[in-house]
Amino acid sequence: MGDEWHREKGRFITDRxxxxxxxxxPTSSVIATLPMCSVIDYDAWSRHNGYVWLRQxxxxxxYGYLPCRxxxxxxxxxxxxxLS
Known part of the structure; x- marks a missing residue:
């Protein structure tokens, strides 16, 4: 799709x-609706389609994809x- 992914290992904790x-x-099928304070470990990120996405x-x-920003x-x- 032409999206540029950047390798980065980290952890993201949702506030919503x-x-x-x-x-x-934003139109892709939902795997799960995550509640506030969910913890996601990710291995890459990309900025496109109005969001910064994390790849889980x-x-x-x-892979699962989460908008984080x-x-x-x-x-x-x-x-x-x-990640420690």
């Missing part, structure tokens, strides 16, 4: 309800932590 999706698009490796070898205002939807 967010949808984890099968693709990094899943146990089945697939508004790409225009740069407002984060939670907080970032390094």
């Amino acid at each position: 309800v967010l949808d984890l999706r099968w693709g990094a698009l 490796p899943r146990a089945d070898g697939q 508004n790409a225009d205002s740069n407002e984060a939807f939670g907080k970032f932590e390094p």
Whole structure:
């Protein structure tokens, strides 16, 4: 799709309800609706389609995608932590 992904391992903790999706698009199918304070470990990020997206490796070898920031205002939807 031409999206540029940047490798980065980290942890994101949501500060609101967010949808984890099968693709990094607002129209992609929802895997799960995550409640506030959900913890997501991610391995890459991308800025496109109005959001900064995180890529979450899943146990089945697939990925989940979570919007973590508004790409225009740069407002984060939670907080970032390094993986230990």
